[in-house]
Amino acid sequence: MAAYVLRRLGWTVIALLAVSAITFAIFYALPSADPAALRAGRQANPALIERIRHTLALDQPVYVQYWRYMKQVVAHFDFGFSYQDDAPVRQQILDRLPATISLTLGAVVVWLAIGLPVGIVSAIMRRRLVDRVSMGGALVAISAPVYWLGLLSLYLFSKDIGRLPLFDGAGTYEPISQDAGAWFGSLVMPWVVLAATFAAFYARLLRGNLSEAMGEDYVRTARAKGLPERRVVLNHGVRTAITPIVTVLGLDIGILLGGAILTETVFDVPGVGRLLFDAIQHADLPMIQGTVLFGAFFIVVANLVVDMAYALLDPRVRL
Amino acid sequence: MSTVDVTRESLPHVVAAEPRAPRIGARSTPALVWRRLRADRWAMAGLAAIVLVVAVAIAAPLVVRLAGAAPPDLQSPGALDAFGLPTGPSSRHLLGVDPLGRDVLSRVVYCLRVSLEVAFLATGLAVVVGVLVGVLAGYRRGWVDTLLSRLMDFQLAFPILLLGIGLASACSLGRGCLGGLVQPGLTVVVFVIALASWPYVGRIARGEALSLREQPFVEAARSLGASDMRVVLEDVMPNLAAPVVAYSMLIVPTNILLEAALSYLGVGVQPPQASLGQMISDATATFDTAWWYMLFPGLALLVVVLAFNVVGGALQEALDPRGRR
């Protein structure tokens, strides 16, 4: 086990290095705004720009710049400064993290609460009306772009502009530490909208896995033993069918913690994704690079955690 | 059950630790598949919708003319109010106009063209690369397989939306990238989307190649002295067609949504070329009053993606040798 963990950790580090190198290469080879000119201001003279270029090491070869960047990231957890407002990138990301965590975890609760029961019921009631309606609905939810669903729900239900003003609208986010009520109210719509497609996906996945499991020998055996159908489904079927879902869940959480960029943008939730979106709008490269690396970190770690959990549950994985 | 799913916030990512190839029997003949599909009313409706959308996209200029709408790039300042805000559906502009006074209906029609073009091109590119790499890995085995499989694993574990955003924004902001090979706009989007989706195809191709390699008819051909190239071309490839086609049908809607998402984020199709995602993004500034500008592009997107998803799902079921489950 120890060897496996070590090997897996090694892979994680390599993956992170690769991600960082690739993102750095992308942004180095394909620069947008000239950082030195930005720092210098609109009317600065070329000599000043040249000096700034030197201060920022922009006149050094790419590997030197990468080395300097990574040294700062690893040694000081320092991602540099925003071109836009000179603020430290790390600070901004950490400031935005609570909103992203709130959005992600709330949405996870919502989609599990909807997706799992629907999946189970659909599997049991295969080809009946309940199944057809819920799977049809799930297909629609999967086919709708989340940002459009967000706008639609704001148009219909937000308190400020909605035709049926029920929930707090966009841009109302408050930190939970300041006002728990406002925090909850402001996140209701983002949670539901973000969760909609996930719920649909989980329902479909569970339905598929469960109906497959219900055909397996051990379930038939359980039935033959005369166990009540409820227990057969829950104890035998769901238990097997749920394992891949736990995997997916782990990865999804990892991805969302890196910033639910579309949902955060539509609902103006000040999270990491919104930060990335704004950085893209301003071509603020240190910020884009910092948030992308940060998101990659969560995804790679989520992969690691999921693999470890698998290894713990299923010794055969450790080949 | 779809195995790739990028319709969600996360966009393309590994759905399960291991994307499964659809269970497809080599003996499902096209006729049999078609018969099964015919029996599925929803699949037929979806297919009809796809045919309709493709026809509309191809004949966009004609459709716009027949609908009596203005061409998509024609700006009519007269259709704006005193503040320059767009006006809603009217007899002249059936679905209203955008903030430049351009007809939303004709723009949506032309955008369908862009959506399909990007999705088909990207999917095609992904299939070509995926099949080549997958077959090479599965057929060669050994260190080639290890290397290529690791590469695919890595790409599947990579935050591809983030990479896509990075790549697309970098390529879209300057004069293009990779020495001008990838030009901003459509090419970047196609490239990024293909990059995101080829490993899924690659894995399936690899799996199929691995198992086909062990099949008696392949072994027979090899023992008769057929060259590797010939075996791959004559025995492996034809048997790959069915699963790959079915799988592609599932990637197409995903890629349509991915293109829309990238364009929504401002790193996809660049204005003045319109795209549905970009229209929705543009509409966010005024959607509380100019609802038509937000609603119709989204509806168009929903219908197209839904049609492909319905047909793709049905096709997969129809190809399943165990019949309809």
Add this chain to the structure above:
Amino acid sequence: MAVATAALAGCGGGASQGGHGLEGIPGPVAGQQRGGTLDVVSHDGFQNLDPGASYFQLDYQVVYATHRPLFSFRPDDFRRPVPDLAAGPARVSQDGRTVTVRIHPDLRYSPGTVSRPVRSGDVKYAIERGFGSVVANGYASSYFGDLVGADHARGGPIAGIETPDQRTLVFRLTKPFGPTFADALSLPLTAPVPPEYARRFDRRSPSRYDSDPTVQAFTGPYVIRRYQAGKLLELARNPVWRSSTDFRPAYLDRVVWRIGVDPNIAGRQILSGRRMVNGDTPATAIVARAVRRQRRQINFAPQGNRYIALNTQVAPFDDVNVRRAVVAGMDRRALQLTRGGKVAGDVATHFLAPTAPGFEAAGGYRGPGYDFLAKPQGDLAVARAYLRRAGFPSGRYSGPPILVVGDDSDPADKTAQVVQAGLRRLGFRVRLRLLATDTMYSRFCNVPAAKVQVCPNVGWLPDFPDGYAWLFAPFDSQSIEPENNTNWPQLRNARVDAAIVRAQSITQPAARARAWGQVDRIVTGLAPAVPWFWDRTPNIESRDVQGVIAQWNAAWDLSFSSLRR
């Protein structure tokens, strides 16, 4: 200063205010209420809050409430700078090469920073640090570059700034630039920075004075108590500030500035909420709603100009007739609609805006009378005639495609697309690239080597109220630079240069204004750009706010605004 991101509206000198768009702008009133908290809401964040680097409308709102430059402006009079840190007007020597300023005797820095009075050496250090690469002030070399020894300044001492005693500053110039230099002393670079305190922050790049503005040594009525970049800024009273030393009333106790709010949401909150004003430009839909239903909660302050730069150094726009054809063919009404229509500004007929000195001499609203600018909606017949004169017998342009690089932010992207359509009408094949504002400038429009043919999203705001600040940087051949170029059309014209030299030398205000008007006429006739807009910036407030607009900045003056009872 470039429009859109940077801003400082100066102007002035015009004969009367009537008809210059200044009516209805709320100024200070008698009996304003003291106390309370004002919420400012904006979408954009601050760029630089270091007074040595700040050069942006949003930043100025905070910097001028927390710092005291040598001179600044009353909100309702942008024509004459008034002494702020200075104890009286600047004295310019007869030869125009020496400027002397005495500073206020007993001003102090905010608690926790430096516990001594402000000295003349602090202003000296403030200007000197602006030349270094850490602070990197954007305009230092333009307006302070004529100081003796400034040409080699890298952040160290500048010989031309002398401090004979702790209250006196003597500026020595290499050229008789004195009158213009004295105007430039109202820029925030002259706000005092105590060297013994700030030096340690200035060692790092960017200076912590900028990345964490709460550490600054403040002299204004307010201090920055809290700052989270991109999210929040909070101003609180500066306990050592004395109202007896300042012309600012500083009614409010506290200002909380929320950043990153969608312009539509912000606008709705302000119009229906309490104690709120906007920090940056409200969304057009909000402006429309306020004008229609809440007229008393919105006002419009004139700002700068906007134009479409045509590159006079490369084909086809090296031909004045092709340029005139483009000016004639452009639908400036449609362009006006992209920024909110008539309420948001007038269709321009030349470059000096209605509030600028020399506006009337340049032709007023009617314009200088050129046929290619006669019709605001464009005139295809005139355009075709000019194209024929340029050697296109069909009246349609038929050369190779042209590169147009615009701004991708809303509504600039709309403007660029209208420009594209206008060019297409004349037969141009257009490659339009839309990029983030900074990218557009720093990689394309500011770089002559990029050979961009058309920059549709440029404009100008003067740094202080004088024709020089309006016309020199955008059109004088001397201001063409390989990087950070501000003469976007790259106009090199001996007549223009000579007229600018002449106007600069005139001291009598009315004659000077006429001379600048003459410069504008010549420039407009050469058609280096399509002037299409004279902005009026909308500002909105909640019902219970007694807002006061700083006309020089076309934004709320936080030191003068108050709440209503």
